[in-house]
Amino acid sequence: MTDAFDGGDGTGLDAPGAPATLTAYELWDRTQRAGRQVGEAYERMVGARSERARVAVAADFLRQVRHLLTLRLVAVTGERRRAFPQRVPPAGSDGVAALWAEVFWAARVESPNDASGVLEATDAAIRGLLALEPSDLANLDTVQAWWERLALVEENFDGLAMQAQVAVEGLQAAYEYEQQTRQDMY
Numbered sequence: 050m051t052d053a054f055d056g057g058d059g060t061g062l063d064a065p066g067a068p069a070t071l072t073a074y075e076l077w078d079r080t081q082r083a084g085r086q087v088g089e090a091y092e093r094m095v096g097a098r099s100e101r102a103r104v105a106v107a108a109d110f111l112r113q114v115r116h117l118l119t120l121r122l123v124a125v126t127g128e129r130r131r132a133f134p135q136r137v138p139p140a141g142s143d144g145v146a147a148l149w150a151e152v153f154w155a156a157r158v159e160s161p162n163d164a165s166g167v168l169e170a171t172d173a174a175i176r177g178l179l180a181l182e183p184s185d186l187a188n189l190d191t192v193q194a195w196w197e198r199l200a201l202v203e204e205n206f207d208g209l210a211m212q213a214q215v216a217v218e219g220l221q222a223a224y225e226y227e228q229q230t231r232q233d234m235y
Contacts, residue, residue, distance in 0.1 A: 068123040068143050076124050083117040090114075091196055100187035107183035107192075114178055114199060115145060121206045122148035125213070129155055132213035132220070149175055156209060171205040174198040 068076060090110035097103040126148050137154045140147035156168055186192050
């Protein structure tokens, strides 16, 4: 997996308003928009009448997928940084590879005995998505298979984000209980 999408490549990741500088709402809004754009690009590929036409629209689809992955990972990484003690170095950039490495290894540290294979499957799917070339998406069955892998990646991001949200809510409840206990003592 390369860091080709860490910025400086025309995706706007290095511009003012880059994903890491957005508010939670702005990040959510951009992620929703990016998700719709990925869906629209997918529909154009599926609706293409020939392999040649599919390859022609595949470049836009791949660009949109990489942008969506970046936005989702910025959000997941931020949530996990708030929720869990920093046990791995933070990502050095806002690129998919760097952010995913942070999330992957932090999740591994949190659950070292997890043998589910979910993280590894997500890792393989992300690596595969980043390595795809437009010509790889000429066949409709291949397009649909990668779409399903992207859906699984999204599902796993949701799970990682939910895990972080539950941890933050637990920390917040413990803090509030401690504050209330102190007030009751005085």
